[in-house]
Amino acid sequence: MRIQHMHTTPIYPLDPWQIIETEATRAEFARNATLFALANGTLGVRGALDDNEGDAAGTFINGFYESAPIHYPENAYGFARESQTMLKVVEAAEVRLQINGEWVSPTQLAAHRRTLDMQAGTLTTEQTISAGGQTLVYRSVRLVAQSEPALFVQSITVTSEDFSGEVKLWSRVNADTRLKKVSDDPRVGSHLQGQIFDISKQPLDAHTIEFEQATRRSEMALACAVTHISTPLVVPDHPDDLPTEETFIYAYTLQPGETIRLDKYASYATTLQHPRDYLQSAATQGLQSALAQGVEALIKRQQDDWAAFWHLADVRIDGDDALQQGIRFNLFHLYQSVGRDGRTNIGAKGLTGEGYEGHTFWDTEMYVIPALVHTMPMIVRQLLTYRYNILDRARQRARELGHKKGASFAWRTINGDECSAYFPAGSAQYHINADIAYAVQRYVTVTGDTEFMQTMGAEILIETARLWMDIGGYIDGRGFCICEVTGPDEYTALVNNNAFTNWMAQANLRYAVQAVEALKADAPEVYEALRNRLSLLDDEPAQWAQAADQMFIPYDAARDLYAQDDSFFHKPVWDFANTPAENYPLLLHYHPMVIYRHQVCKQADLVLALYLLGDQFTTEQKRRHFDYYEAVTTHDSSLSACIFGIVAADIGDMPTAYEYFIATARMDLDDTHRNVKDGVHIANMAGTWKCVVNGFGGLRVYKDKLRLRPRLPELWQGYAFNVFFRGAMLRVEVDAHGTTYTLLQDERLTFAHGEQEVTVQAGQPLRLPHSAL
Template identity: 45%
Template sequence: MQNDIDNMGSMITLAAEPWCIRERAIDPARRFLHETLFTLGNGYIGMRGTPEEGSHGRKDTLEGTYLNGFHDTEAIHYPENAYGLARINEFMLNVPNAKRIDLFVDGERFALDSGRVEAYERMLDFRTGLLTRSLEWTSNSGKRVRIVSRRLVCMARKHVAAVEYAVTPLNFSGTVRIVAAIDADVTNLQAGDDPRVGSAISGPSLQLVERRLDASSQLVLQRTRHSGFLLASATDAMLAGGKQAPVSALEGGHAFDVDAGQGQTVTLHKFIAYASSRDMLEAEVADFAGAEAARARTIGFEALAAEQAAYLAQFWDEADVGIDGDDALQQGVHFNQFHLLQSVGRDGKTNIAAKGVTGEGYEGHYFWDTEIYVFPFFLFSRPEIARALLQYRYNGLPKARERARQMAHAKGALYPWRTIAGEECSAYFPAGSAQYHINADVAYSIRLYLLATGDFDFIAQYGAEIVLETARIWIGLGSYDRQGRFCINEVTGPDEYTALVNNNYYTNAMARMHMTFAADVAARLRAERPDDYARVAAAIGLEPVELDAFRAASSAMNLPYDAELGIHEQDDSFLSKKPWDFAATPQENYPLLLHYHPLVIYRHQVCKQADVVLALLLLSDQFALDDKRRDFDFYERVTTHDSSLSSCIFSVIAAEVGYRDKAYAYFMETARLDLDNTHANTEYGVHTAAMAGTWLGVAYGFAGMRLDDGGLRFAPTLPYQWRAYRFKLHVRGALLEVAVDAGGADYRLLQGERLALAHRGKAFELNATQNSIRMGDLA
């Protein structure tokens, strides 16, 4: 029988449904991409949206399962060496595929690429967290079956996932064999010439230690080749329906044989658990994983599914951004929020990778994207997750101190630009390790956390040490010039197309904020909690003269400004460079980094992403509106937006300066970036920073939200394309709902005693007596 799968959906796109993504046919051209989009995760486990039955040798697929933070290491080899270069790379591993299920119908193996697929639908539901696939398939001998599978990765159970796999003979009675396996023969994707794709390793990094099979359970123990972590992959399976034969133990799994009558459904439930010695003592790993899988079996799939739906109901009740007037956009917003929740570490030991847990792009590394792009979304929707992300940075201080010493800093801590467990993994230092601004980015997130939560206990226990240790780096790095200006030389700002410059505006402005905040935190700690101040000062050897140095450097900071153009210069040399010839650059030569030597790019006036424009947002109260408009106009002309981090920031500032059409266009580039694969590399993983940028675009952009020393304020606008939008915020123990329509904005206090805020400069307070207010003026 001819295989019709290649003719089923050559032009398939995902329907615009607000609460799910759904495919109604298999499109071979989009198979790799959809594996990313249909990924399930819980912040620890990530399972790409590949079928349970595997790929059967196809090349246009990536069978990937990942554990956030679980990695191997390898030495970085430099043909030309230099002191202080990063020495060890950490890379996320593809771990055993424990969801593997093989189906045989009267001896014929089911595969999507053989026989005939008569009907097909797959849906990822953002409200239930279930990936459901239903299809009807006719074998080459004419036997027709219905297959319905449901998959979940438990949000409330860090180590657990489960699969329900139901098979119904439709036109025959016969033998159905279902094999529940753990495929441990896995490797990582090789990056090739594109550093954004995967890792540079070849061959397996997991070495088999032991494989155990019991009556219905199995366990695979493996050890990483270099990092030495022990990994346990465990399953427990049970079958219901039909006349069952005794279970057969096979190499790699269990075979369940059933005599099934026509119309009779046979259902396998498979419960999965992963654990590693990065999470617990090595001696506990195997027993823990086995017990978690067994416990999940006792609970049952339906109860796990109900638990999942309840978890997500609470999440959406407080995190949902609702948009009235565009289902495709609403789908994109929900998709982004769902994947952020699936990808973020929440145990204080892990962070959120650039690709989450959906693929191997950037080797699973964490970047400063977390603090500047992702952190605000969780801070205002799930503040406990935001706190855990800061805890991750605290736990990384020892490695950051080591890195500071390698970089010739006698004191302080220097966070790595890209890492998993704390090592600097950037082998190309001009666009990586030279981005010292990450220290200020971490401090910025701590400052924002304090403003949003008032949680000074966290500052006293953890945050002060981070802020003070990282602030020391600026004193060691910078110096005073002959005019008495504090200068920071030979660094790279957020814009990776401009490297190793003097006085990058973003870096200097953020360093000024950082040192001022560090001195303020120390002063408050000394005044309000002298014991905590004494403890922190003793732990890091802090001297009062250092605090004076912070304030002096802050007040003398060199912040480049061109009076003739009326703009803030990106750095001392940016305006003296030859502008990039955009008119002569063919479209296929973007992104520039894949088609031009770095030196060619560095010599030109061209930006990969928001740099000065990002400073306009983060330090908003330090700029006049006219300055913001002039900066936006200038830097928009020279920015390629080759980075997925860029468009959302330009959208926010465009909204603030009154460029409503541009704000919306940039926002739309971000909101469906992965669903529409606009950067043409989503198959290797989603873009988590851009996903969080969608939230920034609504809250910071269209709603004009800012939170700084002046308090919480809004300046909402309504895009012409929408009828209304709404979102909620956790601020200072209160839960605030903001709803904007054509007539104005409603502010409603849902939880908490009182909250002070402002609408377009009009200050007011919500409290138990007046818990809502309608403000009629929009821009």
């Protein structure tokens, strides 16, 4: 079915670089707190109002979690044993304004404006307040510093236009942070309730407090040091001596034309980076570094850091302000949420909310990495380093699942252990192992990073290849089959020969063979050391190659279609015509067995293979499969629209591709799935880049060669993006008449423009007409 909610009225005014809120609406506090969140890959702070009206605040540290036993009423061998939940940590962003002893009420706001500036990386609140017929202006600027490990900064000014009287700023630091209660929606909530941490508190001076939070089961700890700089200097009151929070009350007498200012700094340090006994020192050193720079210098550094990102990753759209705003918003959140240290990854909701408990899924390898590898490959290396660092846990999980060799990566995790309590849509999604192998191969192909392949990548490829040999087996008359798995479509579970899984496993096996052969030829000493460490038998690569060559893919000759799995075409098609619109997503309204016994897809499954492995299909094959599977797909997953959009563009259906791109680009900004309050949809955000670059731009990498086939959507005047490949940075600018290629980095680059091989050289832009499909 064609995706719904494509055309909506924008919630925020259209602006190419800013998201602007002009009304503080209580009903939307949680949604706006997600959309106005700030982060730096380590620290994330939700964009709640400064006074935390509506209790929408939340501060998160990437990779910082608590675990808890998973309780099954009916247990079984090999079930996941412990959950992991990313925690809300010390909240330091709350500041409330009091005027002449009275809290400011919404009725006193003569004007309200909040601006998320995506060029500057700041969130600014400006409010004009009427107090007894007199006027004050409240202004707050927030940032989560890109240049510091885990630093939040907030600068507040209150200016009197004609007001005379007392103004107080109540700055609160709260360490008793708690999670949402679990709900009927499996995507939201945690069983960790009540006070989660052991908390200690230590005042350092009149303006500074330090809290420590320690988990009880995962044995993680965190220190947060918070200080204030007041102008004019005043000594704050401390109204209560509570063990889990501290409030600083700064009182000022204000006259017309005067301004008071309060700068607030919060520095975090965790046992992810530091020994437990060094946490307080690390947090206070972070404060000292920030204070030495000052707010203005930190803001300037923030602008420079974001300018560097946009220089590499910006996608320019000429002719559609809504989509231009949408893609930049999505890239902004994608970059600020992604882990960059090799120890952390990126959760399905980034660092913006509690949805999916902060877990990492296959989203990283199938959505995030393809978007970043051509713009910021250094981050992709860190994401794949994270996978290598949890490889031992993946080996252990494979043994728990009964596999004698290989590694089975967790479907959802933070530290590498499986956290999915529902194995039909969790551990059964073995394709994640091939997805990771695909990402390794793509990264090495794009970057030429043989050092990564020799030290980490080859080992991942070998261990995932071994897993397929244990999961699958040969069946007479069919070939190598893989049974009892779940593909990307979670509305079809525990099937035999899911086509996507088998194709991706086939690619995984072949990548592993190539990696072993390359090691033997180029780094024999590395190969010997790895062979001995892994006890790799001489005949294993030949077995992988044979299994790949004999991989079974279900095919229906009467339909001239590949089946999504062995049984898919033997089920009745879901009754879409008589399903009420309010019953989507189906997972919240029907028992899984009702869904499983029908032809109905939650998201792109076989269609995803048409994109990832596109050189294995003709255009006509892609068109037939797209038409069939689109008709039975609900797009209940946010991961679906971008893939259908890319394939629609690939088969030349630009109007349909454009409709899917609209749904992708503005999904969160317009809250079309009605659940942004729980966090953004990171995979879909990465999918926005893919829609433009892989879809309209036609970017593919087949057989180690870069290929582009740009086409222009009818409603646009042009678009532009950058592509990194093998040390070169290529600028691609598309308009109605053709494409201009400009080499921004390196001396020359050879690639395919449509079916034509071309070479662009430094200082010599290349102009070419559009290529036919």
